[in-house]
Each structure stands twice: as C-alpha cells, then as structure tokens.
Amino acid sequence: MNIIVAVDKNWGIGKNGDMLIYIPDDLKYFKEKTLKNVIVAGRKTVETFPNGKPLLDRVNIIMTRDKSYKNGDAIVCSTVDEVMSVVSDYRDKEVFVVGGESVYRQFLDKCDKAYVTKIDYSFSDVDTFMVNLDESPFWEVESQSETKYLNGIGYKFLVYKKYSKIYCNYSVSVVKSMLVS
Numbered sequence: 001m002n003i004i005v006a007v008d009k010n011w012g013i014g015k016n017g018d019m020l021i022y023i024p025d026d027l028k029y030f031k032e033k034t035l036k037n038v039i040v041a042g043r044k045t046v047e048t049f050p051n052g053k054p055l056l057d058r059v060n061i062i063m064t065r066d067k068s069y070k071n072g073d074a075i076v077c078s079t080v081d082e083v084m085s086v087v088s089d090y091r092d093k094e095v096f097v098v099g100g101e102s103v104y105r106q107f108l109d110k111c112d113k114a115y116v117t118k119i120d121y122s123f124s125d126v127d128t129f130m131v132n133l134d135e136s137p138f139w140e141v142e143s144q145s146e147t148k149y150l151n152g153i154g155y156k157f158l159v160y161k162k163y164s165k166i167y168c169n170y171s172v173s174v175v176k177s178m179l180v181s
Helices: 024-034 080-087 101-110 167-178
Strands: 002-007 012-015 037-042 059-063 075-077 095-099 114-118 139-144 148-150 155-161
Touching: 002 012, 002 024, 002 101, 012 101, 024 095, 024 114, 024 148, 024 155, 037 080, 037 101, 075 080, 080 101, 095 101, 155 167
Parallel strands: 002 095, 002 114, 037 059, 037 095, 059 075
Antiparallel strands: 114 155, 139 155, 148 155
16 A cells, blocks of 8 residues: 655645645656555545645545545445455455544554655745654665655655554564663
C-alpha cells in the first residue's frame, strides 16, 4: 500500500478543503501512478475531484462514516478493516491512499511507500497536514527528482520507503540496549 501526496515545507496539504497549489506536473504524476490501480480517499477528498465524482479508470474506495453514502461505482467503506478486506481482492493492482488528512493518518502504518511532491514554499493559513515523514524514524528517502519550478516555486518528487518491521524492531532493541549499558 502506498501514499501519494503533495506537501509544502511544513507538510501542509490543504486549505479550506482544497489543495494548496495546482502543479500540472504533480497532477500528471498522480495520474500516472494511480491510473488502472486502486485509490483510497475520504469523502471530502472525493468531493474535490472533478464534478465530485470518483476518478475514471481506477478502483475508487471512499472512506466515510455515512454508511448510506453512494457515489457512482465507488466502493464505500466505514472502517480501515473494511478497506483492507476490499483491497485484498485487488492483489494485481497497486493501492494508493490519496487523502485527506484523517485517511492518511489511519493508513500510514499500513503503507510501505510514500510518493511525495515536496513544494519548497510555506503557504499561509494551511489547515490540513500530512505526518512529517522526515521526522519519522521509520521512513527514509529512497529517491528524488531534480527540482522543478512553477512560477518561481520549486518542487520535487520524492519516494519514501518505510523500514521493514524487522529492521525497526531490531533498531529499537539496539537503542534500548545502548541506553541500559
């Protein structure tokens, strides 16, 4: 399972229910990664999609507490366990968690990769954030693109990889033994 997100310098992702900035290359990157795959999105995020409808040529899973919610041919789930059960039927596809903030937080521990468009700018009045993977001991940058620019604002594409659980557990035990001795 993967995360795909665009963040500013402070890991802000949105303001007033919308993206902070529309970068054509980022939208293209999002489409390339998610097309023909599975996306998991919160209801509010789906409402920001064109016409508030599920994205074409993808399996759309919408997370909402409203069990009667329907939107096109999207699969509606109320819990993480429900989503994980549905996702298990799509083993031949990649799964991308596409937001918003609450959905990212609920699925972060289930994801092994994060595709992050990092924008070299601090937007004002940001009200929605992604967990800062740079501050997490469990994530590291696996690759990154050259910096590109849109109207003087730099951005680049990074791929973060989560350390395996074995490595994480080993690291924690090593740290604990160092503290004890």
